[in-house]
Amino acid sequence: MTxxxxxxxxxxxxxxxxxxxxxxxxxxxxxxxxxxxxxxLIQAACEKALKHLDQWQVxxxxxxWMFRIIRNLRIDHLRSxxxxxxxVDPQTTPEVANDNDDRRIEAQQTLEKVSQAMxxxxxxxxMVLILVSVDGxxxxxxxxxxxxxxxxxxxxxxxxxxxxxxxxxxSDPSQR
Amino acid sequence: xxxxxxxxxxxxxxxxxxxxxxxxxEVALAVNPEAWETVQMFRDTRCMMSGLYDAxxxxxxxxxxxxxLSEEERVVPLRQRRPCWYRSTTVxxxxxxxxxxxxxxxxxxxxxSESELFGHRASPQLADTxxxxxxxxxxxxxxxxxxxxxxxxxxLPMLTFQDPEGRYCREFENQVIHAFGKNNISVGVxxxxxxxxxxxxILNRALVAQETSTQDYQPASGESQTSPYDTVLDxxxxxxxxxxxxxxxIIQREWQQAGR
Numbered sequence: 001m002t003x004x005x006x007x008x009x010x011x012x013x014x015x016x017x018x019x020x021x022x023x024x025x026x027x028x029x030x031x032x033x034x035x036x037x038x039x040x041l042i043q044a045a046c047e048k049a050l051k052h053l054d055q056w057q058v059x060x061x062x063x064x065w066m067f068r069i070i071r072n073l074r075i076d077h078l079r080s081x082x083x084x085x086x087x088v089d090p091q092t093t094p095e096v097a098n099d100n101d102d103r104r105i106e107a108q109q110t111l112e113k114v115s116q117a118m119x120x121x122x123x124x125x126x127m128v129l130i131l132v133s134v135d136g137x138x139x140x141x142x143x144x145x146x147x148x149x150x151x152x153x154x155x156x157x158x159x160x161x162x163x164x165x166x167x168x169x170x171s172d173p174s175q176r
Numbered sequence: 177x178x179x180x181x182x183x184x185x186x187x188x189x190x191x192x193x194x195x196x197x198x199x200x201x202e203v204a205l206a207v208n209p210e211a212w213e214t215v216q217m218f219r220d221t222r223c224m225m226s227g228l229y230d231a232x233x234x235x236x237x238x239x240x241x242x243x244x245l246s247e248e249e250r251v252v253p254l255r256q257r258r259p260c261w262y263r264s265t266t267v268x269x270x271x272x273x274x275x276x277x278x279x280x281x282x283x284x285x286x287x288x289s290e291s292e293l294f295g296h297r298a299s300p301q302l303a304d305t306x307x308x309x310x311x312x313x314x315x316x317x318x319x320x321x322x323x324x325x326x327x328x329x330x331x332l333p334m335l336t337f338q339d340p341e342g343r344y345c346r347e348f349e350n351q352v353i354h355a356f357g358k359n360n361i362s363v364g365v366x367x368x369x370x371x372x373x374x375x376x377x378i379l380n381r382a383l384v385a386q387e388t389s390t391q392d393y394q395p396a397s398g399e400s401q402t403s404p405y406d407t408v409l410d411x412x413x414x415x416x417x418x419x420x421x422x423x424x425x426i427i428q429r430e431w432q433q434a435g436r
Contacts, residue, residue, distance in 0.1 A: 025232035025241075035231060039238055046244045109338050116225050132190070133225050139192055151183075158182040161221040168224065 009053055016062050017046065023135065024066055030130045031074050033119065034047065041077075045051035045069045064137075067145040071127060110168070125160035128153055180204055189218035223322075235327070235354050239248045303366055303373040307331055311366055311373045312431065314432050315423060328353045334363075335417040336426065343367045344431055345376070345412055365409050377408035382408040 014116075024045070028038035048069055049056070056065050110138070118126060131142040143150045178200045185194050188201045205212050265315065303311065310320035310331035319332040332349040339345050345367040352360045364378035418426065 021237045021241060021245075022233050025237065026229050030229040031233045036390065038232065039241060042241055043244050046241065050245075057242055063198070109322070110224075111228055115228055116254070118225070124342070129225070133222055134229055139187070139190075154183040154187065158186045158218075161218055164224065165217050165221050 009050055013053065013062070017049065017066070020063055020066060023063065024070065027067060027130060028070055028074075030118075030134055031070070031127070033121075041070060041073060044073055046075070061141075064141060064145050067131065067135075068147070071145060075123075089141060113168045114164070117164050121160055121163060122165060125156055125163065127161045128156045129164070132157055180214075182206060182214065183212060185214045186218045189215045190222060207274055217262055223248075231402065236352065236360055239360065299373040300367075300376050302371070303375050306373050307348070307350070307366070307375070311348060311368075315420065315427065316346070316417075336423045337413050337415055337417045339367060339412040342433065343369070344426060346373075347409070350378075363405075365405075365412060367412065376412060377405045379405040 021042070025038055025043050028041040029035060030043075032038045032041060038132045045066060049066060056062065118129070121129070128146060130144055131137045131145055132139065137145065139150050139153045142157075146153065178197065180201070184193075184201060186196065188205075193201060203217065282361075306320070306322060306329065311333055314320050314331070315332050315347050316333045319330045321328065321330045323329075330349075330351045330353070332351075334347045334349055336344060336346045345365060347365045348362065350362050350364060354360075362378050364375050366373040366375045368374075
C-alpha cells in the first residue's frame with residue numbers, strides 16, 4: 001500500500017523526527033565513532049528525509065525508515081572514499097569517558113576492549129549488531145532496515161557476536 | 177529434535193523464539209551443556225555494548241540539527257537591527273543562527289535542564305533554577321559559571337530593562353561547553369514575575385568551529401528577515417536599559433518595583 005503521496009511535511013512528522021534525533025545520533029555515532037561525523041550524517045539524513053518524505057509510507061515506522069537512510073548514506077560515503085582511493089578508516093573507536101573511580105575501572109577496560117573489537121568488525125556485521133544490541137530492534141525490524149532476509153540478519157548477527165566475544169575474551173572465534 | 181545451531185541459540189538468548197520452539201530448545205538445552213554455554217555467550221554479547229555509544233544521549237542535540245528540522249527554516253545571519261546603544265557582547269556572533277522551535281525536552285545533561293532547550297515563542301516558560309539564580313543575582317556582564325557532569329554552563333546577564341508593562345526584563349547569554357569541545361550558545365530574554373523569571377524567547381546559535389567564529393564575519397547586507405526572537409525582544413524592549421547603578425539597586429531590592 002503506497003497511500004497518497006503527500007509531500008507536505010506535517011508538524012507531526014517534524015515532531016516525530018525531532019523525538020527520534022537522540023536515537024538516530026546514537027546509531028550514527030556507533031557507525032562513525034566520531035560525534036562530528038555522526039552529526040554530519042544525521043544532518044544529511046534529515047535533509048534527505050524531508051525532501052523525500054513522500055517515499056515514506058505513512059503507517060510504517062519512521063525510525064526504521066530513518067535508520068535505512070542513514071545506513072545508505074553511510075555506505076555511499078564509504079564507497080565514495082574507496083573509489084577515490086582513500087584508505088577507508090574502519091571506525092575510530094568512540095571515546096570512552098575517563099573515570100577514575102576504582103570500582104568502574106574494570107568495567108571501563110571491558111568497554112574499551114568492546115569498543116576496539118567493534119571497530120575491528122566488518123561494517124555489515126557492526127550495523128546489524130548495533131541495530132539489535134544497541135537500539136533493541138527485533139531481527140525482523142533489523143532486516144527491514146538493512147533490506148535483507150531475516151535469516152541473513154540472524155547469521156550475520158551470530159557471527160558478529162562470536163567474533164566480538166572472541167576479540168574481547170581473547171579466544172578463537174571459530175572454535176565451537 | 178530441533179537443531180541447536182548458532183542462530184537458534186542466539187534467538188533463544190535474545191528472547192525471540194516463539195512458544196513451541198522455545199520450549200523445544202529448552203528441553204534440548206537441558207541435556208547439552210555446550211549449547212548452554214553458547215547461549216550464555218550470546219547473552220553476554222547482547223549487553224556488552226550497553227553505554228558504549230551513549231555519548232550523543234548525554235549532550236543536547238546540536239542546534240544545527242534542530243535547525244534542519246525547524247519549522248521556521250529561517251536562517252538569521254547576524255543580529256543587525258540593534259539600536260545604537262546596544263551593548264556589544266563578548267561573543268563572536270558568527271555563523272548562522274536559528275530559532276529552534278519545538279525542541280522541548282530532547283536531551284538533558286545534569287546542569288542543562290529541559291526548560292533550557294525549549295523553543296516556545298508563544299508561551300513563556302519559567303526559567304530553570306540556575307537561570308533564575310543568575311538572573312536574580314548577577315549584575316550584567318558578570319557570568320554565573322557552574323561545572324558538573326562533564327559540562328560547564330555559563331549564564332551571562334547582558335542587560336536589564338523595563339518592558340512597556342513595567343516588568344523588569346533581562347537579556348542573557350547561556351552557554352554550555354561540553355567535554356567533547358562542543359559548544360551550545362543561546363541568547364534569551366526573560367522577565368521577572370512574582371514567581372520567578374519567565375523566559376520570553378530564546379535564540380540558539382551553533383558555533384561549529386571556534387576558528388570560524390573568530391573570523392570577521394560580514395553579514396549579508398541589506399534587508400534580513402526579522403527572527404521571531406528579535407520580534408519578541410523589540411516588543412519588550414522599548415526603553416533604554418537601566419544603568420549599572422540602577423541595576424545594582426534593583427538587584428538589592430530583589431526585583432521589587434520601586435515603591436512610589
